[in-house]
Amino acid sequence: MKPAPFAYHVPNTIDEALAILGNDPDGSRLLAGGQSLVPMLNLRLANFDNLIDINHISGLDHIRIESDSLVIGALTRQYDVAHNDDVRNRLPVLSNALAHIAHTAISNRGTIVGSLCHADPAAELPAVLTAVGGELVVQSAAGTRTIRANDFFNSSFTTAINPNEVATEVRFDLAGGTSGWSFEEVARRHGDFALVGVVIQMTLEKNAISDVRIVVFGVAATPQRITDAEKRLIGQTLNDATLDQAVADVAAALSPPDDIHATAQYRRHVAGVLVRRGLLRALEDANSSA
Numbered sequence: 001m002k003p004a005p006f007a008y009h010v011p012n013t014i015d016e017a018l019a020i021l022g023n024d025p026d027g028s029r030l031l032a033g034g035q036s037l038v039p040m041l042n043l044r045l046a047n048f049d050n051l052i053d054i055n056h057i058s059g060l061d062h063i064r065i066e067s068d069s070l071v072i073g074a075l076t077r078q079y080d081v082a083h084n085d086d087v088r089n090r091l092p093v094l095s096n097a098l099a100h101i102a103h104t105a106i107s108n109r110g111t112i113v114g115s116l117c118h119a120d121p122a123a124e125l126p127a128v129l130t131a132v133g134g135e136l137v138v139q140s141a142a143g144t145r146t147i148r149a150n151d152f153f154n155s156s157f158t159t160a161i162n163p164n165e166v167a168t169e170v171r172f173d174l175a176g177g178t179s180g181w182s183f184e185e186v187a188r189r190h191g192d193f194a195l196v197g198v199v200i201q202m203t204l205e206k207n208a209i210s211d212v213r214i215v216v217f218g219v220a221a222t223p224q225r226i227t228d229a230e231k232r233l234i235g236q237t238l239n240d241a242t243l244d245q246a247v248a249d250v251a252a253a254l255s256p257p258d259d260i261h262a263t264a265q266y267r268r269h270v271a272g273v274l275v276r277r278g279l280l281r282a283l284e285d286a287n288s289s290a
């Protein structure tokens, strides 16, 4: 199928893009890597009068460390982030997650920021941002603002970005101290979207857990933090009792969907298995960083 007709705009600056967007925010869409938007247009799941291709705007393709953040520009491709040494060294959970996303032909074009703005409930990167913390920097004709990760994902394919705004970069928080992470996913084939996935970030103080974020994805409209388990684990060590309680908290917190890919019961069970495994791996990683 072919997309419905649209006007194609190729601005050279953010200001030009914002001016075009400002003329008809609801009838316009930004095009980054096109790896999600173009299939949706072709299938006529999306239909816009104006497509604004931001690929010719300079200054949006960067990866840099800024004190306690990893900063990635809106046009930085997933492939380049996956193969960047700073990312591997400072935020390995992101490199690891990227290895589970699609295939090289797609990651060569697809952007990190595009995936976050697309907000697919089964996507890996929204869960990583929710687990490690961070913010999106967005710009409109009125100025620039930041949106924290916890406030960014509103629902399936819906974020806190307004239709007249462009996301210019994402800033992932970099954990200090004795911290570790884990990324677990079950998908039908390598590179597929997750049936269920888990991202965990953990910090230790004097061998006990001082901070932990447990995020499950593929089970709800947005990445879901298991806050009861997080709270209960503070000040604890991992043992059979604390792990069993965390798995029980996961089961109580989730109401996953039944669909053609998996039943709700299967997703709930797998989420518990992955959280148990992920907590142990995050602890091992934190201990090895001490």
Ligand SMILES: Cc1cc2nc3c(=O)[nH]c(=O)nc-3n(C[C@H](O)[C@H](O)[C@H](O)COP(=O)(O)OP(=O)(O)OC[C@H]3O[C@@H](n4cnc5c(N)ncnc54)[C@H](O)[C@@H]3O)c2cc1C
Pocket: 029, 030, 031, 032, 033, 034, 035, 036, 037, 038, 039, 074, 100, 101, 102, 103, 106, 109, 110, 111, 112, 113, 114, 115, 116, 117, 118, 120, 122, 123, 124, 125, 161, 165, 166, 167, 168, 191, 192, 193, 194
């Ligand atoms: C076969 C296939 C398999 C895939 N498998 C996976 C997978 O396993 N896991 C996964 O997570 N993804 C997967 N993807 C999606 C892929 O990761 C996309 O690249 C990504 O989701 C979107 O990034 P993009 O740059 O291509 O965005 P686009 O497709 O260009 O845009 C996506 C949406 O984000 C908006 N947007 C983009 N950039 C901005 C910006 N700077 N500011 C505001 N809005 C913006 C667009 O307007 C659009 O609504 C797959 C894609 C394909 C085709």
